[in-house]
């Protein structure tokens with residue numbers, strides 16, 4: 788395989804669940820947001836809002852609501868100095884069209900791409916992240932004051948890593964990809 792700085796970055800990224808308490812510089816967060824901004828989206832709808840919680844009191848209140856009850860297993864993320872709530876705009880026409888005609892959730896695709904751009908930009912700057920799908924969307928909506936048509940689809944915990952986890956296993960290329968046939 789040819790040399791690739793992108794592959795080096797993708798291979799070095801890990802889900803980080805232990806963070807140093809050091810604050811994350813706004814310039815670095817802004818760079819990650821710029822990476823998310825550049826992401827492609829269906830019909831260029833950009834149906835997302837990234838709400839960056841880096842003010843300790845604001846973040847703590849959010850975490851108390853998002854990681855309560857059955858979601859307490861995700862509490863490790865409350866120790867991250869930054870939580871990013873990735874909020875979707877469920878009212879976008881492209882999402883409706885995708886669901887109705889194509890039976891494809893373009894909104895979630897768009898959010899996934901933008902969030903992973905954010906995550907990889909973070910990794911490039913030495914930041915650790917963890918995608919979080921297991922949290923109370925209701926608690927998140929309440930603390931963020933989301934109105935109808937807005938939903939927190941995923942959270943990203945962000946901070947300087949305080950662990951160095953081994954890589955998780957992945958399928959071999961031939962197990963998920965093929966040329967010219969199924």
Ligand SMILES: Cc1cc2nc3c(=O)[nH]c(=O)nc-3n(C[C@H](O)[C@H](O)[C@H](O)COP(=O)(O)O)c2cc1C
Nearest residue numbers: 800801802803804861917918919920921922941955
């Ligand atoms: C959409 C999505 C949701 C996830 N939700 C959680 C979560 O709620 N809690 C958690 O600890 N990890 C979560 N993860 C992280 C995965 O467990 C992790 O990416 C996977 O095990 C591969 O490990 P790696 O990221 O270190 O390569 C999530 C990842 C994705 C992409």
